[in-house]
Amino acid sequence: MALRFRQRRTAAQICHILHRNLAPRQKRCILTGSSIDPAHGLGDDQRQIQQVALDFAQNELAPNMQQWDAEEIFPVESLRKAASLGFGAVYCSDQFGGTGLSRLDASVIFEALATGCCSTTAYISIHNMCAWMIDKFASDDLRSKWIPKLASMEAFASYCLTEPGAGSDAASLITSAKKDGQDYVLNGAKAFISGAGKSDVYVVMCRTGDQGAKGVSCILVEKGSPGLSFGKKEKKVGWNSHPASIVSFDDCRVPQRNLVGVEGQGFSIAMRGLNGGRINVASCSLGAALAAIQHARGHMKVRKQFGKTLDSFQYLQFRLAEMATQLVASRLMVRNAATSLDNKDPNAVALCSMAKLFATEECFKICNDAMQIFGGYGYLKDYPVQQYMRDTRVHCILEGTNEIMRLLVARDILTER
Incomplete structure (x- = not known):
């Protein structure tokens, strides 16, 4: 239940x-x-x-x-x-x-x-x-x-912010929503939308006002709305257990009561959502990295080379120690950032950005190193370490690229207070 x-x-x-x-x-x-x-x-x-x-x-x-x-x-x-x-x-x-x-x-x-x-x-x-x-x-x-x-x-x-022509520069989005009677009429397209075609409601950031962040609003578009359609299912490197595609709005009519917040608040809503989203995706990276370490450890204890199991080679012992240290450091940063959100810490945006930047990159390295420990076996799809590596790679890109995370952290440090 x-x-x-x-x-x-x-x-x-x-x-x-x-x-x-x-x-x-x-x-x-x-x-x-x-x-x-x-x-x-x-x-x-x-x-x-x-x-x-x-x-x-x-x-x-x-x-x-x-x-x-x-x-x-x-x-x-x-x-x-x-x-x-x-x-x-x-x-x-x-x-x-x-x-x-x-x-x-x-x-x-x-x-x-x-x-x-x-x-x-x-x-x-x-x-x-x-x-x-x-x-x-x-x-x-x-x-x-x-x-x-x-x-x-x-x-x-599904969350609909990114567009074919608006990725990191999210405030430049052009999907529009214009009032017509009791409805909004949406026109435009969103790209890389997880769950597209399967989801029942789409949280859409669209332009109801002038250019820039203050002209963006948030509107719920329900599956089956007239004018809502989906592109072909994208073929992705990872994240294959849920579809992604273009979501298109062609004179898509949505009741005005589906406005979330007030007009012009959409960009703020999107960014506040992403603070939590960054913690979420970093947490997913932690889980994949933990599983990868477990598999690598198990492989090291049974795989033999030169008459000895891999866990007896000091180089691989050190590699495993580095992977464990990267994981724990990442977890501490993620949990610290999550606590900052819970406590409404004024530094939460920067802390979430730091955590997402550090954890997604370090955990991807952990998964990649685990695959290396498996040698040729790691490159086979019979073994799960390659899937952890493929699934975590995109975490460095979505919910704000890690280049944008660096920008947000630098901006926080350089701001005069």
Whole structure:
């Protein structure tokens, strides 16, 4: 069942509900008690929530990860099982059915889920970002309509900011929305949209005013709206368990009541959503890197060369130590940034940018190094390390490229205060 809380619950109560709805568990080896144990520093309630997510990753995601990738399957039923555990609207308020957890809790959950399938977890994280933007800024009518469906993943959501001609320079977007009677009429296109064609609601940033950021508004476009269409499914290097394509608006009519916030607030909504989105995608990188280290460690203990297992070679020992250090440093930065969002820290934008920059690049290196440890076997799709590498590569590009992350951090440091 979906977690639709009528009253505020404690984290302990949430944990009880999560465990009650989980199938019998298999323990997943996460190097418990080692220096890279992801439970380090967490409270008891967070550890319980983390264990639920790890169990789901082991039982539901990991056994299907390679098939979903190879056959480009969008795993609707598995996504809805994740939602039944409270993972469909993790940090939305409980007023309309969200789970009501913190950004730090969400980071812990997404890291754990990504050990099972990074690509599928990444879609869950995007869906959560959309749900939060609706829950935070939309009218109560829209919230009551969409949040329960998004929390249960009865409905799926997509985030529409990037355009064919507007990527890093998001404020230059040209998709327009003009009033006509009781409707907005949208024209334009969005590119690289995860979930396109499968999602039920599209959170669209479009121009209702003058050029620049202040002319951008946020409008919800429902699947089936007249004038809404989709391009061909993109062939991607990774992230193959959810589709991506162009989303086109050709005189697409949407009721004015679907405006999120007020006109001219769209760019602010988009950027605030992305602060959390950057933490989410960095958390997915952490999970993939943790899984890659586990696989590399296991391979080193059984693979022999020159009459000895690989774990006896000092060079590879040192490489593994470097990978572990990169992972823990990345995790600390991500959790620090998530806490800054929870605490409404004035430096949250820079801290989220730092965390996304550092964690996505370091975790990609970890996955790449794990593949190298496997040697020729790592290049075969029979072994999952190559998939962790492929799925994490795009994390350095989306939710703001890492070049933009550097710009945001530099701007923060150089600002006179």
